[in-house]
Amino acid sequence: MNIAAKSYFRIGRSLKDRFHTSWMLVCLVLVLLLPFFLGFGLLIKSLVLLKEESIWQLLFSSKWHPLKGEFGFLPFIISSLWVTILSIFICGPICLFSAIHLTHYAKRWFLKFIHPVIDILAGIPSVIYGVWGVVIIVPLISKAGASFGHPNSGYTILTGAIVLSIMIIPFVLNILIEVIRAVPQGLVEASLSLGATKWETIKKVILRKAFPGIISAFGLGISRAFGETIAVLMVVGNVVKIPSGVFQAGYPLPALIANNYGEMLSIPLYDSALMFAALILFVVVTIFNLGSRYLILHAEKRI
Amino acid sequence: MIRDVIRKVEENFFRGVMFLSSSVIVIALLLIVVSILYKGLPSLSWKMIIETPKGGYYFGKEGGILNAIVGSLYLSLGATILSFIISLPLALYINVHQAKNGKLVNLVRFLLDLLWGIPSIVYGAFGFTIMIYFGLRTSLLAGIITVSLFIIPIMVRSMDEVFKTVHRGLLESAFSLGSTKSETAYKVVLRQCIPGVVTAILLAFGRAIGDAASVLFTAGYTDYIPTSLSQPTATLPLSIFFQLSSPIAEVQNRAYASAVVLTIIILVISIVSRLVSRKYNQERIK
Numbered sequence: 025m026n027i028a029a030k031s032y033f034r035i036g037r038s039l040k041d042r043f044h045t046s047w048m049l050v051c052l053v054l055v056l057l058l059p060f061f062l063g064f065g066l067l068i069k070s071l072v073l074l075k076e077e078s079i080w081q082l083l084f085s086s087k088w089h090p091l092k093g094e095f096g097f098l099p100f101i102i103s104s105l106w107v108t109i110l111s112i113f114i115c116g117p118i119c120l121f122s123a124i125h126l127t128h129y130a131k132r133w134f135l136k137f138i139h140p141v142i143d144i145l146a147g148i149p150s151v152i153y154g155v156w157g158v159v160i161i162v163p164l165i166s167k168a169g170a171s172f173g174h175p176n177s178g179y180t181i182l183t184g185a186i187v188l189s190i191m192i193i194p195f196v197l198n199i200l201i202e203v204i205r206a207v208p209q210g211l212v213e214a215s216l217s218l219g220a221t222k223w224e225t226i227k228k229v230i231l232r233k234a235f236p237g238i239i240s241a242f243g244l245g246i247s248r249a250f251g252e253t254i255a256v257l258m259v260v261g262n263v264v265k266i267p268s269g270v271f272q273a274g275y276p277l278p279a280l281i282a283n284n285y286g287e288m289l290s291i292p293l294y295d296s297a298l299m300f301a302a303l304i305l306f307v308v309v310t311i312f313n314l315g316s317r318y319l320i321l322h323a324e325k326r327i
Numbered sequence: 328m329i330r331d332v333i334r335k336v337e338e339n340f341f342r343g344v345m346f347l348s349s350s351v352i353v354i355a356l357l358l359i360v361v362s363i364l365y366k367g368l369p370s371l372s373w374k375m376i377i378e379t380p381k382g383g384y385y386f387g388k389e390g391g392i393l394n395a396i397v398g399s400l401y402l403s404l405g406a407t408i409l410s411f412i413i414s415l416p417l418a419l420y421i422n423v424h425q426a427k428n429g430k431l432v433n434l435v436r437f438l439l440d441l442l443w444g445i446p447s448i449v450y451g452a453f454g455f456t457i458m459i460y461f462g463l464r465t466s467l468l469a470g471i472i473t474v475s476l477f478i479i480p481i482m483v484r485s486m487d488e489v490f491k492t493v494h495r496g497l498l499e500s501a502f503s504l505g506s507t508k509s510e511t512a513y514k515v516v517l518r519q520c521i522p523g524v525v526t527a528i529l530l531a532f533g534r535a536i537g538d539a540a541s542v543l544f545t546a547g548y549t550d551y552i553p554t555s556l557s558q559p560t561a562t563l564p565l566s567i568f569f570q571l572s573s574p575i576a577e578v579q580n581r582a583y584a585s586a587v588v589l590t591i592i593i594l595v596i597s598i599v600s601r602l603v604s605r606k607y608n609q610e611r612i613k
Contacts, residue, residue: 037507044509048420051413055479056435059442062449065456118348125345138349140601141356147530147597148359148590149537151564155571155586156359159366190355197352223338244444251446253540254568278448278540285455285544302452306445313444317437 063306070300073293082300088264095297097304099266103181103274106267107256108249110185115193116242123200124226146194154258157187162259165271174271179261182270187259188249196245203237203320204230236319243316247309253278277301360590367587370580376588380550392585395566397552401467402542402562403535406474407528410482413475414531415524418486419512423498436487442480448540450477455544468556470546474535482531489523490516522604529600533593539564563589 073082073095085096126135165186166178207230215225231238261273262283281298378391421432454473463469493516501511517524539562547559548569563585570582 037510041507041509044416044513045420045424048416048424048509051417052420052435054413055417055442055483056438058476058479059438059445062445062453065453066449069456118351121341121345121348122352125349129342129345130349134349138353140597141353143601144594144597145352145356145359147533147537147593149539149564149593151537151539151567152359152363152586152590152593155366155567155583156362158571159362159583160358190359193352193355221334221338223341224334226341247444248446251448253446253448254564258568258571278446281448281452282540282543299452299456302449306449309444309446309449310441313441317440 059310063303066299066303066306070296070303073296073300076293086266090291090294090297093293095293095300097277097301099264100275100277100280100301101304102266103260104250104276104278106181106270106274107184107188107260107276108246110181110270111188111192111249112242112246114185115189115196115245118189119193119196119200119241119245120238123197123204124230126197127201127204128222128226128230142194142197145190146198150191150252150255151258153187153191154255157183157255157259161186169271172271174269176271177261177273179259179273180271181260181267181274184256184260184274184276185270187255188252191252191255192245192248195248196241199241199244200238203234203241206237207233236322240316240319243312243319247312247316250312251278251305251309253282257282277305281305363583363586363590366580367583367585370577371584371587375581375584379552392561392563392566392581392588394550394552395561395563395585396588398467398546398549398560399536399563401553402470402474402546402560403532405467405471405556406478406535407532409471410475410479410531411528414479414482414486414527415517418483418490419516422487422490422493423512423516424508426495426498436484439480439484439487443484446540447477447538448543450474451541451544454541458545464557465545465547465559466557467546467553467560470542470560470562471556473541473545474538477538477541478531478535481534482527485527485530486520486524489520489527493519522606525603526600529596529603533596536596537564537589537593539568563592 076093077095082095082097083101084098085094086098087094087096088099126138130138161183162178164178165180165183166176169176169178169180211229211233212225215229216222220228256276257279260276260279262275262279263273264275265273267274281301284294284298374389375391376396377393378389379394380390380392417435421435425431450473454469454476457472458465458469497515497519498511501515502508506514542562543565546562546565548561548565549559550561551558553560567582567585567589570578570585573579573582
């Protein structure tokens with residue numbers, strides 16, 4: 025190869041490098057800006073409504089009459105809270121016990137078997153969970169409600185919470201497993217060598233040490249559950265009313281957005297109201313995410 | 328003595344509770360898969376898979392869900408390709424070019440985790456606002472853009488997890504042999520991690536095909552197979568959702584059958600990605 029060809033080759037290479045690097049930078053900037061775009065886009069859209077009514081009025085009024093221009097989000101917020109909190113109460117203990125089991129007790133054959141199970145559960149689309157809820161959980165709750173003296177259609181807050189809790193199990197479980205694995209082995213061995221049983225070690229060393237991590241795993245679970253749409257929408261009943269018990273129908277925020285997307289352009293302010301609902305979701309989920317991640321980072325530093 | 332007995336009993340009790348919790352998870356999966364198959368298989372037929380809906384399909388007449396199957400595949404494929412073009416360079420960039428810039432890398436990872444946590448309905452609403460802003464109508468293209476926004480964080484983070492494991496020494500030796508950073512990224516690091524990248528793509532594809540909330544606003548719904556990017560498209564999750572809300576038993580049965588189709592697609596994706604990572608992990612330079 026003569027010198028000219030060589031230097032041409034070199035220029036070609038550095039050009040290529042520059043091209044790739046600049047495209048990478050474009051991608052970086054795009055993704056870094058995306059969360060802000062998301063927030064701003066929704067905010068701008070909801071400003072139309074926010075100019076008309078005060079934010080407190082919107083958040084704490086329960087009058088929902090889009091045709092009359094009354095937008096009170098309280099029933100939806102309360103429903104969302106019910107479903108989310110209930111689901112974390114159902115799935116929390118299951119995930120915690122199972123995470124301890126998988127990290128400290130389970131035999132190898134069981135691990136080999138359960139890891140694909142968790143992966144598949146994580147991959148099942150939410151609409152399938154919804155179908156499952158309609159087929160299995162709805163009749164079950166209807167019967168259970170009747171025998172407890174709360175006759176209902178089966179499409180209730182509790183149904184939504186059960187379906188949701190199964191959905192977020194793989195998510196919460198994976199984080200919990202990581203959190204518990206992160207507890208230094210030395211501490212565990214020290215406790216065992218002092219004569220503590222395995223369970224005592226778990227209770228007094230591992231759970232205590234992993235406590236912030238466990239809380240943040242639940243926090244992340246809450247943020248996941250809060251925004252889940254289709255599966256909940258299919259089983260929760262969708263009645264605009266502040267629910268007063270678990271055997272009543274509810275209408276969570278994501279369901280509100282999903283159910284009304286068709287008619288929102290025909291009623292003034294309605295699309296702005298739905299975008300405001302999306303903004304609430306965005307803000308709540310982000311706060312829970314930030315809080316949980318902060319807790320994890322903080323705890324890591326302390327260990 | 329008694330204390331020891333109590334300790335033993337407590338230990339065994341909680342061991343039982345823990346095993347039970349793990350079993351609940353396994354049983355839940357079995358219950359989901361079995362009940363979907365049990366409900367859906369009887370009404371699943373070839374006709375459903377190879378025909379588009381005919382007139383009166385949603386009242387129990389002839390037809391199938393080919394429009395939704397093909398629509399979903401188009402949409403997820405498009406979204407996967409679009410997000411791949413953005414995700415791969417970004418994941419390589421933070422692991423090769425900026426590998427020493429810990430602060431930036433952590434910031435990017437943090438933001439990506441944040442984005443991953445944002446519910447798909449919010450992406451849907453956001454996609455809808457963009458769509459209106461640019462004067463687009465519900466279409467395959469709008470759906471693809473929205474879904475790819477939604478799967479980019481998933482794809483980047485899963486690729487990132489793989490690239491992270493590449494040994495620093497490998498980077499250093501590639502640099503010292505005179506290769507540029509991009510060459511190192513695409514010819515050394517990427518080649519090392521092909522199976523991981525494939526798994527990440529499959530994971531994102533699975534998410535794309537299964538998500539309903541983000542396409543609800545943007546992709547629309549139609550009985551026909553889209554022939555261009557500007558046409559609306561049906562998707563499988565939405566088709567299940569719509570058919571299930573029908574009061575007619577026959578249409579509901581079709582919803583169950585469609586659910587079987589979607590479940591099978593997801594299971595196949597999951598199995599393939601497992602096989603890929605198992606087969607190629609043996610060929611890695613450790």
